[in-house]
Amino acid sequence: GAGVSQSPSNKVTEKGKDVELRCDPISGHTALYWYRQSLGQGLEFLIYFQGNSAPDKSGLPSDRFSAERTGGSVSTLTIQRTQQEDSAVYLCASSSTAGGTEAFFGQGTRLTVV
Amino acid sequence: GQNIDQPTEMTATEGAIVQINCTYQTSGFNGLFWYQQHAGEAPTFLSYNVLDGLEEKGRFSSFLSRSKGYSYLLLKELQMKDSASYLCAAFSGGYQKVTFGTGTKLQVIP
Numbered sequence: 001g002a003g004v005s006q007s008p009s010n011k012v013t014e015k016g017k018d019v020e021l022r023c024d025p026i027s028g029h030t031a032l033y034w035y036r037q038s039l040g041q042g043l044e045f046l047i048y049f050q051g052n053s054a055p056d057k058s059g060l061p062s063d064r065f066s067a068e069r070t071g072g073s074v075s076t077l078t079i080q081r082t083q084q085e086d087s088a089v090y091l092c093a094s095s096s097t098a099g100g101t102e103a104f105f106g107q108g109t110r111l112t113v114v
Numbered sequence: 115g116q117n118i119d120q121p122t123e124m125t126a127t128e129g130a131i132v133q134i135n136c137t138y139q140t141s142g143f144n145g146l147f148w149y150q151q152h153a154g155e156a157p158t159f160l161s162y163n164v165l166d167g168l169e170e171k172g173r174f175s176s177f178l179s180r181s182k183g184y185s186y187l188l189l190k191e192l193q194m195k196d197s198a199s200y201l202c203a204a205f206s207g208g209y210q211k212v213t214f215g216t217g218t219k220l221q222v223i224p
Contacts, residue, residue: 031210042216043157043201050210091156095212102147103203103212105156 002026004106006092012112013082021077021109025094033093033103034067034077043091049075082113116140118215120202125221126192134187134218136202144207146178146185151199151217160187160200189220197222 005024013019025032034046045059049069060066064082069075079086089110093103117139126132138146145164149157163169163178163185175188187200199217206213 031212033212035214040219042199043214044216045214048211056211093157093212102159102162105158107156 004092004094004104006090006106006109008109009107010110010112012114015084015113016081018078018080019082019111021079021090021111023075023077023092023094023106025073025075025092026104027073029094029096029104030072031095031103032069032075034075035091035093036088037091037108038088046077046090079111082111084113087111087113116204116206116211116213118202118204118213120200120215120218122216123219123221125223126189128192128194128222128224130192131188131190132192132220134189134200134202134220136185136187136215138183138185138202138204138215140183140204140206140213142206143180143183143204145205146176147201147203147205147212148176148185148187149201149203149214151201153198157201162205192222194222194224196220 048056089108095103148160151157161176
């Protein structure tokens with residue numbers, strides 16, 4: 001597609017429910033990032049995928065968070081047993097391979113846990 | 115390891131010049147990005163520095179010193195629309211990964 005697409009754009013869920021957030025990166029981009037951004041705060045790194053390499057999961061805040069990237073393209077971020085502190089905007093970004101090309105961001109999914 | 119530091123907030127006056135600093139400690143450093151993020155929007159690319167020195171793009175300039183692990187973003191002739199967060203990000207060629215700082219929230223006042 002023309003840009004990074006994330007869905008849903010907004011999600012309201014009850015505490016304790018599981019949610020899945022989807023990211024469609026730009027076609028051909030091998031690097032994919034998930035970030036979390038709470039209201040008025042900076043970006044918090046969650047997870048990074050690069051090609052077929054093992055993902056860098058060092059930013060995942062707890063074992064309730066997991067992410068997959070199928071076929072080197074679409075990625076899904078899953079949050080199990082959501083808590084109110086999970087409420088944030090979840091941003092996905094993708095970039096092409098070597099050379100330090102810029103990362104393009106999706107518009108994010110605003111998650112509200114009530 | 116990867117560590118990026120930038121001030122949390124800054125305030126500057128319309129028409130003035132402001133410099134936003136960023137220091138980084140990154141394994142396998144290749145280059146330094148600056149992004150702009152308006153409230154409620156996704157970050158957008160401003161600049162990428164690989165070599166030491168100053169690169170100018172209109173009202174915005176970005177500087178890099180690889181030996182000092184230091185960069186800054188210079189905004190001239192500030193406009194109200196420049197009120198945004200400015201994110202510094204280091205690219206590590208070894209890890210093929212971009213690491214973002216938490217951003218500097220700039221408020222431009224009349």
